Amino acid sequence: MGLFQKLVSFLGVGRKEVNVLVVGLNNSGKSTVVNNFKSDDDKVTDIVPTVGFSVERFQKQNLAFTAFDMSGHGRYRDLWEHYYKDCHGIIFVIDSSDRLRLVVVKEELDLLLQHPDICQKKIPILFFANKMDCKEALSSVKIAAALGLDKIMDKPWHISASNALTGEGLQEGVEWLTQQIRELLSVKN
Numbered sequence: 001m002g003l004f005q006k007l008v009s010f011l012g013v014g015r016k017e018v019n020v021l022v023v024g025l026n027n028s029g030k031s032t033v034v035n036n037f038k039s040d041d042d043k044v045t046d047i048v049p050t051v052g053f054s055v056e057r058f059q060k061q062n063l064a065f066t067a068f069d070m071s072g073h074g075r076y077r078d079l080w081e082h083y084y085k086d087c088h089g090i091i092f093v094i095d096s097s098d099r100l101r102l103v104v105v106k107e108e109l110d111l112l113l114q115h116p117d118i119c120q121k122k123i124p125i126l127f128f129a130n131k132m133d134c135k136e137a138l139s140s141v142k143i144a145a146a147l148g149l150d151k152i153m154d155k156p157w158h159i160s161a162s163n164a165l166t167g168e169g170l171q172e173g174v175e176w177l178t179q180q181i182r183e184l185l186s187v188k189n
């Protein structure tokens with residue numbers, strides 16, 4: 001069974017729509033991660049709400065992935081934060097080999113965690129320390145320390161090292177995320 005089908009069957013078909021946001025800086029590997037969930041004949045649609053900001057969306061059955069770059073020096077912040085309202089889980093993709101931009105990643109993460117549509121909710125966050133195959137890649141433990149993940153007390157989170165090109169590490173992370181979303185939905189229902 002493919003990753004996506006596994007996810008859907010685990011979540012239970014027929015439920016209301018489940019929205020997973022895939023966020024991170026540009027070039028971190030978000031599109032590559034999303035592509036791992038789809039089969040060859042599935043389509044990723046590009047929604048372009050405005051020039052210079054692009055949103056990728058992939059939906060099948062009751063599960064939707066929405067991916068966008070957290071970049072543009074805040075110009076498009078309102079546009080992407082608009083997607084925070086009805087998300088059930090977040091996949092935060094980090095390029096572990098991009099040490100220089102790790103401070104920017106931390107800034108974006110802190111803004112995400114403080115956002116009014118996120119801060120009150122127990123939304124699970126899955127971090128992918130992606131590009132683990134790169135020579136310069138930091139370990140997931142180092143990434144977690146640099147981002148201060150141990151300070152996130154009010155939300156379930158998990159970090160997995162991944163290689164989105166081969167798919168390595170994605171399954172472990174996604175299994176964790178689906179379990180969390182399932183628990184969240186069963187508490188609500």
Ligand SMILES: Nc1nc2c(ncn2[C@@H]2O[C@H](COP(=O)(O)OP(=O)(O)O)[C@@H](O)[C@H]2O)c(=O)[nH]1
Pocket residue numbers: 024025026027028029030031032033069130131132133134162163164165166
């Ligand atoms: N070595 C390596 N390259 C990756 C990995 N994931 C993505 N890439 C490459 O990094 C670049 C940016 O990936 P992309 O998915 O477009 O990033 P996005 O801007 O976050 O959507 C592409 O050239 C990918 O092939 C990975 O795990 N390892």
Ligand SMILES: [Mg+2]
Pocket residue numbers: 030031032
């Ligand atoms: Mg992309």
